[in-house]
Amino acid sequence: MFSSCSVAAQQKQVFDIATYTLPTGWQHSKKPETVTVSKEDKDGNFCIITLYKSVESGNDSKQNFDISWEALVQNVLATGKATMQPAGTDNGWVSEIGSAPFEKDGIKGAAILITSTGNGKMINTVIITNTNKYQKEMELFLDAISLSDKPTANNNTSANTSIQSSKQSNTKPELWSLGRYISGDMSKPLAWNQRITDYYVIYPNGDYFPNVPFEGLTNFDKSYYPESWGQFTMNGTKGIFKNKYDEKVVTKKSAIYMERNGYVAGFHKCLDVDSLRIEGAYTHVAPDWGKDPQLNYLDEPGCQFSIYFRKDGTFDDRGIFSSLAGGCTNCNCKAGKGTYSIENFTITFKYDDGRMVTRLFSAPPTRNPKSFDEVYYLGGTAYYKKK
Numbered sequence: 001m002f003s004s005c006s007v008a009a010q011q012k013q014v015f016d017i018a019t020y021t022l023p024t025g026w027q028h029s030k031k032p033e034t035v036t037v038s039k040e041d042k043d044g045n046f047c048i049i050t051l052y053k054s055v056e057s058g059n060d061s062k063q064n065f066d067i068s069w070e071a072l073v074q075n076v077l078a079t080g081k082a083t084m085q086p087a088g089t090d091n092g093w094v095s096e097i098g099s100a101p102f103e104k105d106g107i108k109g110a111a112i113l114i115t116s117t118g119n120g121k122m123i124n125t126v127i128i129t130n131t132n133k134y135q136k137e138m139e140l141f142l143d144a145i146s147l148s149d150k151p152t153a154n155n156n157t158s159a160n161t162s163i164q165s166s167k168q169s170n171t172k173p174e175l176w177s178l179g180r181y182i183s184g185d186m187s188k189p190l191a192w193n194q195r196i197t198d199y200y201v202i203y204p205n206g207d208y209f210p211n212v213p214f215e216g217l218t219n220f221d222k223s224y225y226p227e228s229w230g231q232f233t234m235n236g237t238k239g240i241f242k243n244k245y246d247e248k249v250v251t252k253k254s255a256i257y258m259e260r261n262g263y264v265a266g267f268h269k270c271l272d273v274d275s276l277r278i279e280g281a282y283t284h285v286a287p288d289w290g291k292d293p294q295l296n297y298l299d300e301p302g303c304q305f306s307i308y309f310r311k312d313g314t315f316d317d318r319g320i321f322s323s324l325a326g327g328c329t330n331c332n333c334k335a336g337k338g339t340y341s342i343e344n345f346t347i348t349f350k351y352d353d354g355r356m357v358t359r360l361f362s363a364p365p366t367r368n369p370k371s372f373d374e375v376y377y378l379g380g381t382a383y384y385k386k387k
Contacts, residue, residue: 016053017148018123023137032275033370037141045131046109047138051145054123055272056174058255061087061117065096067256068115068124071368077102077111077128093118093147102128116147122255123147173217175270175345176200176258177365178210196380199360200241200267201345208232208241214379216346216360256366268365276342276369278309282376282383284320290386299386303335307383315340315349320378321357347378 012021015035022028022037029036033053040046052072057064069082082098089095099112109130116123125145127138178198199212201220209229213220222229230243239258241248250258256269281299283306289295298306301318308316317335338351347361359379363369369376375384 015051016123017121018051018054018145019148020051020141020145023141026137026141039134039137041133045133047127047129047131047134049138049141050126050128052124052126054121056120056255057117057122058252059117059120060254061094061096061115061122063254064117064122065098065113065115067254067366068122069098069113071371072124072126073100073111073113075368076371077104079111082113091147114142118147172204172344174202175212175362176202176267177270177362178260178265178267195382196362196365196377199270199362199380202232206231206233208243210241210243210246212360214360216358216379217344218346218348218358270345270362270365271368273345273361273363273369274343277311277313278373278376279311280373281306281308281386283307283386284381284383287375287384288387289384309340313339313341317349317351320383 012019013030013035015030018035020035023039026037026039029038035051036048038046038048065082073079073082079100079102082100085097085099087094087096093116095114095116097112097114099110102109102111107130109128112127112129114125114127116125125142129138176199177196178200197211200208200210201212201217202208207222207229208231209224211228213224228243228245230241230246232241233239234252237252239250239252241250249261250267251261252258253266256271258267260266283289283295283298283304285298285305286292286295289298298304304318305320306318307320308318314337316337319335321334336351336353336355338349338355340350341348342361345360345362347359349355349357349359351357360377362377363372364375364377373385374387375382377383
């Protein structure tokens, strides 16, 4: 996997940190977050290979695989645990490979995940197939993938750099939730509390702020309650949040979970939501609102506690800001339509009447927002998708 071999096919392609060569006769689809190559014959034999954009991660390759398996394979295809092959190392990248059979919507086959870890990043490749017919072509394609970022000898990050500017908008932060009442396995997201109040934002230089404002991170900087800002530092797997009021010691257990020393509840990472597009209707009222006849009113026209998102970037707000935390309390449920965009853990609503509203936005902590869309958090409030 990820060697320097070449495939005698078309010209080399570049995606994120990966270089690959498209096999002759295969279909090719490139999106901002993924590249997919696929082949299918008239008898229904198929092979689909999807290469995902790299993301920041810890250095434990097996933990990265387990996280990716749950998000990209298990939650999508309802597989069991993966059967693992021995890990491999190529040019400093450690690749974990696992597979499992699946059966979904009348289709049977096998799912394979390759997770490569290095340089504080991981990159995932998912293969879904129901045949051995394309195995040789598949192997040639995978062997020809090369990664441009070589791992460094020391991946530990020091967060002691002094801030050069009070503005934080030119750096990409991480968002973590201190789950006071959330179980460590995060296995039941629809059973969580409907509010997340303890969002921590951490910038690359170690500056952090607890209890991020519900308006999100647009124009957010150190002028916002400057006395509450602090420094987050890591030394190996040990970390500490420290400001003038508080000190929290943590142990990093995985790329998406930090245990708080001496406490049951720890910190869970919110995964990247940049440029996300949503399809469906959402409300804060109840997780099962699409199945409860008593909640049918939420589908009716007029002032309702619901919002409809579309993949084309438009929305139909039917009254969410009459009840959303921090929203308008004297606007007589003024709704409207417009366009939305999601960047930097902030969703921006641009209404057709000229209004613009921003809210903090995340998927449930540790969940991949592109594959899990049953609930999103707006301003800390859980909004559930109609089923």
